[in-house]
Amino acid sequence: MDELINKLKKEVITQLNLEDISEDDINPDSPLFGEGLGLDSIDALELIVLLEKNYGIKIEDPKDGKKIFHSIRTMAEYITEHQKKA
Amino acid sequence: MKAVYAISENIISALGFTASGNAEALLSGKTGIRIHHDEKLSSNKLAISLVDTQEMERKFELILKQNKKEQQPSFFTRLEKLLILSVSDAIQNLPVRPDNKKVILVLSTTKGNIDLLEDRFTAKFDHKRVYLWALASVVKDFFGFANTPLIISNACISGVMALIAASRLLRSGKYETAVVAGGDIATEFVISGFQSFQALSPEPCKPFDLSRKGLSLGEGCGTIVLSTNPGDGKTEHILVMGGSVSNDANHISGPSRTGEELSMAINKSLEDSGIEYTAVDFINAHGTATPFNDEMEAKAVSLSKMDKVPLNSFKGYWGHTLGASGLMESAAIIQSMKLNRVFSSAGLEVSGFPGMINVVSETIFKPVNTCLKTASGFGGCNAALVFQKT
Amino acid sequence: MEKLITAYTYIGEGKVFANKRLIFYQEKIATFAEFIKALYKQEQIAYPKFYKMDSLSKLGFMCAELLLRYENPGIFKPGSLAVVLANSSSSLDTDLLHQESIRNRSAYFPSPSVFVYTLANIVIGEICIRHGLKGENAFLVSEKFNPSTLKDYVSEILDNHRAEACICGWVEILGNNFKAVMALVENESTATWINGFKPMPFTEASLNEIIKVN
The missing domain is CATH 3.40.47.10 (Thiolase/Chalcone synthase)
Known part of the structure; x- marks a missing residue:
């Protein structure tokens, strides 16, 4: 899990162009949206692309994104769960 | 003017x-x-x-x-x-x-x-x-x-x-x-x-x-x-009156949360035309049918006190045609004025905004003399334009 | 009504001018991305959203930033400052990126954060968000810089009191070729400018002068 969390941090920073933020700045349990990293609705859509491109996981209903993309940890948990199924 | x-x-x-x-x-x-x-x-x-x-x-x-x-x-x-x-x-x-x-x-x-x-x-x-x-x-x-x-x-x-x-x-x-x-x-x-x-x-x-x-x-x-020349022999004319453009200054893809900026463009276009909002016979909105766009427009129209004015969107007839939409829809407004019909808003079953806007569910037969056209888009831009028949 | 250019900024050929002062220079530009990032760093702007913008928006954002933050003391109400920009290649620079992402059906990943910039007027949206500008705005396209069209459009806005002042400019980028110039145009009666700057009449000749390398 920790390995996946670190990998995800890197991927999120690149995919969302979070230039001045380093992996150490991201707490895996902090909310990604709102207060946290200040992500917005386009970032949420971009994270859906990231899951599909890097992990082959498709999210059909963007509303599910709210739970899945709550934090880096919830993302990692979702990936682990859905890759097992596949 | x-x-x-x-x-x-x-x-x-x-x-x-x-x-x-x-x-x-x-x-x-x-x-x-x-x-x-x-x-x-x-x-x-x-x-x-x-x-x-x-x-x-x-x-x-x-x-x-x-x-x-x-x-x-x-x-x-x-x-x-x-x-x-x-x-x-x-x-x-x-x-x-x-x-x-x-x-x-x-x-x-x-x-x-x-x-x-x-x-x-x-x-x-x-x-x-x-x-x-x-x-x-x-x-x-x-x-x-x-x-x-x-x-x-x-x-x-x-x-x-x-x-x-x-x-x-x-x-x-x-x-x-x-x-x-x-x-x-x-x-x-x-x-x-x-x-x-x-x-x-x-x-x-x-x-x-x-x-x-x-x-x-x-x-x-x-x-x-x-x-600027109305042409000969016509008994009625369609005038393009005042128009206004505004920006949400909020988000590049998500519309304004309040609708204030579109409402501002609407009010300025009426003011520019010297027309009271009570004179508007119908509004042809942008109405893309995305959840947030339509909500923003409903708020804006309601803010401009036009909650009772018949309102339609033509997107249900020919989809969102992007850079063509404002011209196709305005041309259809002109047809509306010539025919004295307010076309129904295609795709409407149950209004999502009762009390905020008056969406046209069935074609209305009535004299159509003054119309308001609105549009909103990515980049936070809004536009409003008034047409009048004389 | 007489109108004045009360400030202007220029970015091109590795040089950045604020009014007539050279404030940044890179003799050899490797890429636009590196150039504009170096300028952003030098100006110590703290606006993380900058990194998410496409090249056209970064270019326009920086040009407007220098114009409004340093070169004019005017305080404009949100609805009273208009923005009218133009260029030649619209959003083609980013269009090519989006096209690349859909070239191959087996690796088909169009990106929403790229696609949103495939409209030329998004740069105006970014400037409006940054400075809270809610007034008139327009993006025009012409093969070459066309001062006559810009002057007509902006003059009409000011003459009819649709705004008190207007940012008027050219923002062009394709690959590593780029140029941006923005002028702040005001009615003479209410115009303000910083000490030492000599306002120019808002004419085609003035616009032609400020788009040349200073």
Whole structure:
């Protein structure tokens, strides 16, 4: 899990162009949206692309994104769960 | 304020090649949106409104002959053909020639010949035609317009902005006639983008409906000829009154949360026209049928105290045609005023905004003298424009 | 009504001018991305959203930033400052990126954060968000810089009191070729400018002068 969390941090920073933020700045349990990293609705859509491109996981209903993309940890948990199924 | 008249109009869509033909379809409640499965556009099925290609080619060959052009139809791109057909229909009874110094072509488009990027390696067309000014040049040269065209590319408000810009140019006295044309076509480029935004509805779009699920794309063209000269022998005239543009200054893709900025554009356009909001007979909204856009518009209209004014969206008839939409929809407003009918808002079953806006569920028969057109788009832009019949 | 250019900024050929002062220079530009990032860093702007913008927006954002933050003391109400910009290649620079992402159906990943910038007027949206501008705005396209069209459009806005002032400019980028110039145009009666700057009449000749390398 920790390995996946670190990998995800890197991927999120690149995919969302979070230039001045380093992996150490991201707490895996902090909310990604709102207060946290200040992500917005386009970032949420971009994270859906990231899951599909890097992990082959498709999210059909963007509303599910709210739970899945709550934090880096919830993302990692979702990936682990859905890759097992596949 | 110097009067600017809308003296003729054209609409090309899945529903036909003339403004009156389209108005007839709107009256009978037909929609041009169908479920298509075209691999060139998308690997998925789409609810989309497409212009009849065979009919377009047939009409275009006729136009080439009529204008004694030596070029082959294959010289022109799909969008160029549609624009030329649209302008050609709108200017057929024009009292002045396009080569008159007092005539200007105003072009509205978001993506122009963007489909040329898809096959830029086939070298069928000069790669330069992907530039919007090169597209405008093709249309300009076809008709022999004397002046360099004015090109507006301002997302989904391009069409309404082109009408506003043209009417301002006419009022300033620089020109006497403006041929305002807008067009955009269905491409994989645009479809894939809206898919990535999860913005497309799986079924034909349902503007302002409680269960709306997103937008339907479409393609088409619209042309409206504006002039400071009303023309002879007509008993009634359609005037293009005041217009206004504003920006949400909030988010590049998400609309304003309050609708204040669109409301500001609406109020300024009425003020600019010297018209009270109580005089407006109906509002033709942008109404894309995405959850957030429609909500923002409902808030804006309600803020401008026009919650009881009949309101419709034409997106349910021919989808969202981007840079063409403002012109096609304004041309349909003009038809509405000529026919004294307020077309029903296609796709509406149950209003999502009771008490906030009055969406037209059935065509209304009544004198239509004053109309408000609004549009909003990516980049946070809003536009409003008033039409009046005298 | 007489109108004045009360400030202007220029970015091009590796040089950045604020009014007539050279404030940044890179003799050899490797890429636009590196150039504009170096300028952003030098100006110590703290706006993380900058990194998410496409090249056209970054270019327009920086040009407007220098114009409004340092070169003019005017305080404009949100609805009273208009923005009218133009260029030649619209959003083609980013269009090519989006096209690349959909070239191959087996690796088909169009990106919403790229697609949203495939509209030329998004740069105006970014400037409006940054400075809270809610007034008139327009994006025009012409083959070459066309001072006459810009002047007509902006003059009409000011003459009819649709805004008190207007940012008027040219923002062009394709690959590593770029140029941006923005002028702040105000009615003479209410105009303000910083000490030492000599306002220019708002004419085609002035616009032609400020778009040349200073």
